[in-house]
Amino acid sequence: MGLSALQIFKYLPAAKKAENTNCKKCGCQTCMAYAMKLSKAQTEISLCPFISEELKNLLEYSVKQPQKTIEFNGLKIGGENVLYRHEKTFINKTAFAVLIDTENPDWEEKLHRIENFEIKRVNELMKVDLVIFKGNSIPDTKINHITYDEFINSEIKVIRDENFTDTSKELIDLRTNAVNTKDEKYSSPVCVFFNSKNNEDICAKAAFYICKYANMLLFEEFDEALFSTLMTLRQNIFTDPQKPLQVESKIYEFNNPDENSLIFMTTNFALTFFAVANELESLPVPSYLIVTPADGMSVLTAWSAEKFTAKMVAKTLKKWDFASRVKNHKIIIPGLLAHMKGELEEEIKDFEIVVGTIDAYAISDFVKNLPKA
Ligand code: SF4
DSSP: OOOHHHHHHHHSHHHHHHHTTTTTTTTTSHHHHHHHHHTTSSSSSGTTOOHHHHHHHHHHHOOOOOSSSEEEEEEEOOOOOOGGGSSOOSOOOOOOEEEETTSSSTTTHHHHHHOOOEETTTTEEEEEOOOEEEESOOOOHHHHHHHHHHHHSSOOOOEEEHHHHHHHHHHHHHHHHHHHOGGGGOOOOOEEEEOOOOOHHHHHHHHHHHHHOOOOEESSSSOOOHHHHHHHEEEEESSSSSSBBBBOOOOOOOOOOOTSEEEEEEEHHHHHHHHHHHHHHHHSOOOOEEEEEEEOOHHHHHHHHHOHHHHHHHHHHHHTTTTOSSSEEEEEEEEGGGGGGGHHHHTTTOOOEEEOOOOGGGGHHHHHOOOOO
């Protein structure tokens, strides 16, 4: 992580009340302004003639990356800066690769299964990230692939997983040293290569290695259930906590709605959206779901941050010209926003507001008990 403006300022003449204080030779009005620009990499260190060697070294160290990023056909591996996701964020998720030896009799069947494998979780489509081909022939495939020679000649460090204790210790030592010392000898991304063919064993160990600190996992066998499990875990570990998962703000349709169908509303927080969408999909009646933009916040958080306001709802409806598309003019809002009923009705003259359920699972019963139109 780079130095903050205040950390830089401490070393400049103004902080030391030295004679060149705020001399403007760097093009900035004050030393503080220069420190602020330097912290954002918007100016050059060479522009101030009074920068000490100590500050130069500190700046150089602060921008040095603890771990290199390598790429296999656009698949980025490594480049991590931290030990814990809450310190900043993790950069590149642990890549999942499968080794295919084209000298083995079942390799085509294995490749076929890999090509056809995909899972979708919280709007993210996940596939096997990389296939590494060993053997004389490299087949024509759309799946991202490299040769075994390219793999072993890359800058990735490979740990053969002989036992959990040794592998986990090595992974933790490598990352800790990389982050704490930024020493070149710890800077290679790390791949764990599983020797075991026991899926339960691999699953337990891989779960740990994804958390701490494998940049890539290489499997000799491909098992759909194992990959689905590990990909779901990986998605949770590598979601940036500072960027809530969100879906597109628009009007979603379930089971071919018409002008008389039910209308629900929520925010674009992905977890809320999918909870509600699953319920609406399984309703025996068609419906619309109006998803308002709220920076991916859940309904109550969005309301308290003023991201879910009556004006915002009115704007969304206007954007999609929704009032002219439907005859049913009742919008069911989340139960958590019951206190907004009056405010919403004041702002959205074309629609009546109905307070719905607090939890998505209760939507089905709520709909059953709605008065017939
Ligand atoms: Fe301060 Fe800029 Fe002068 Fe350096 S060149 S002493 S940062 S005003």
